[in-house]
Amino acid sequence: MLWLALYLPRLPLEVFPSLPSPKAIVSRERVVVADRAASSAGVMPGLRLSEAWAFLPTLAVQQRDCEREQLALTRLAYWAGGFTSEICCLPPQTLLLEVAASLRLFGGVTALFERIVSGCAEQGFAPQAALAPTPRAAQWLALAGDNEPCLDSAELPLRLGRLPLAALDFSPQKQARLGSFGARLLADVLCLPRAGLARRLGPAFVADLARALGDFPDPRARFVFPERFVERLELPMRTDNAIALGFAGRRLVASLCGWLAARAEGVSECRFEFVHERSTKQRSATVLALAFSTATRDPERISRVLIERLQRLELPAAVDAIRLRAEAPEALPGRTRSLFGEHGEGAGGDSVAALVERLQARLGSGSVHVLAVVAEHRPENASRRVAPALLAGEKIATKLFADSRVLLEEPAPRPLWLLARPQALRETVGRPQCGGSLRLLAGPERIESGWWDAAEPDALGDVRRDYFVAISIRQEWLWIFRCRAGWFLHGVFA
Structure with missing residues (x-):
């Protein structure tokens, strides 16, 4: 096993992004953590609040909020x-x-470690990270700020021995007792007899040492990902610019995609809620729903649709927080990659789905559609507009299809472009004319149907037509028909 610990020493401060600098978090009238501006003025952890204000009268303070910290830690767990x-x-x-x-999937220890640390920083946290074969050793290395990976259990006594006791999470009583033994580093403690340590500091302390070194098992309770995703992110400052919300929205999208990846699921829709400042009359949140052609957990794909929609969004008031909801996840099985490495948005169906989603976000959902085949012989009624979907699991041969489609065998040729209304053609010596005399290549194909809606308003009614494929003097392939009223042009072949 290999454990990566993320210790967030500035988390109590990071959960209050809108607090102005210089700032500090206090608990029981003592400073818990201060930002750089306050620290440079002498405001240090453990200092009394009155003394901190004496050092820095302009210091902004906030009481520690453990509930906020827990929510932020949960959001980071989703992302992880x-x-x-x-x-x-x-x-x-x-x-x-x-x-x-996960090492092989993400390119090895170094690449994975750097990616997690940088991603954590993008989420708005400043972590101290460490890698070790046991969870407790990883915790202690992270607490001490030792970010050099330790991959071998045999190295643990040496690596842990270099850690100062003051940097570890021992209680003040244990710290004082170990100091009375003359111990300053963990190596000094490891040299002492275990039986004597157990008598003086308790068996739990010795057991912790053994778990850190890998001598005892160290089972840990796993984080349970909830059934629904609902996360809120407070903005550093209020904004009435919709496009500026995209950066904060990406953080929530990253947490959503981590939650989905851990559950092997995707979403076809999610909902952003932009919470307005309380001082405005606009109390209800502005809702922005995102829909996707297929279930996805690709953060780039979701973020692109979000940015497109934000460019067209008008906010009625300033926003001070964002909430993201995904309450209907769908199973999203893994996909086999191509032999030649084709993957991601540029390969097969993913690129088509991404294009459809961007067009819907930019033009509106009602402006993007596909034609569904209908069991009807009359060409005007043989198709209808429906919302597009995508055949999942296909690659290069991916096709757009309609949710309520009927597949028909069409032995006779059909043009891609039908005219909105058939165009009447002149007839000379029994031959149809369209910029000159037309030459018939195929036909006739009799289409005779529609008596059942002859009495309905705006219905096509009963038709009797003989269709031909013709070619014009300009080498255009046309679809024409003849009925009692004469010759008509109905479609053009690509």
């Missing part, structure tokens, strides 16, 4: 689901990921 489903939440400020099974 894109790398592994084996996740442990250790409130208040630590996340553990078991990543041994």
Whole structure:
């Protein structure tokens, strides 16, 4: 096993992005954490609030909110689901990921480690990360800020031995007792007899040392991904610019896609809710629903549709928070990659689906459609407009289809372009004319049907036509028919 620990020392501060700098989080009248501007002025953790204000009168303070921190840690766990489903939440400020099974998928230890750390920073957190074969060793390395990966259990005594005791999460009583033994580094503790340590500090302390070194098993409760995704993100500052919401929206999309990846699911629709500031009369949130041609968990694909929709969105008031909901996930099985490495948005059906979604986002859902075949002989009634969908699982031969389609065998040729109304043609010596005399290539094909709607308003009614394929003097292939009223042009072949 290989564990990656993400320790978030500034999480109490990061959950209040709108607090102005210099700022600090306090609990029981003492500073918990301060930003760089406050720290440079002498405001340090553990300082009394009155002393902190004496150092920096302009210091903005906020009481610590453990509930907010837990929600932020949960959102980060959703995002981490894109790398592994084996996740442990250790409130208040630590996340553990078991990543041994993910190394090959993400290009090895170094690539995976860098990708997780950079992605965590993109989510708005400043982590101290560490890799180790045991979860407790990873925690301690992260607490001490040692980010050099430790991949071999045999290296643990040396790597852990270098850690100062003051940097670890031992209680003040244990810290004082170990200090009385003359121990300053963990190596000093590891050199002491285990039986004596158990008598003086308790068997639990010795068991923790053994678990860190891999001598004892260290089972951890796994994070359980909920059935529905509902996450809220507070903005650093209010904005009435819809396009500016795209950056914050991407963070929520990344968390959504991690949640979906851990559950092996995708979404065909999700909903953004833009929460307006309370001082405005506009109390209800502005809702933006996103729909996709096929179920997806690709963050780039979802973000592209979001940006397209935001460009056309008008906000009635300033927004100070965003909420994302996905309440109907769908099973999304894995796909086999091509022998020649074709994958992603540029291959097969994914690119077609992405194009359809962008067109719908830009032009409106009602402006993008496909033609569904209907069991009807009259050409005007043989198709209808329906919402597009995509045959899942196909690659280069992917086809758009209609949800309520009927497949018919059509032995006779049909043109791609039908005129809205048949155009009357002149007739000379019994031959149809269209910019000159037409030469008949195929036909006739008799179409005779429609008596059942002859009495209905705006219906086509009963028709009796003989269709031909003809070619003009300009080499145009035309679809024409003859009826009692004469010759008519009805379609053009591509």
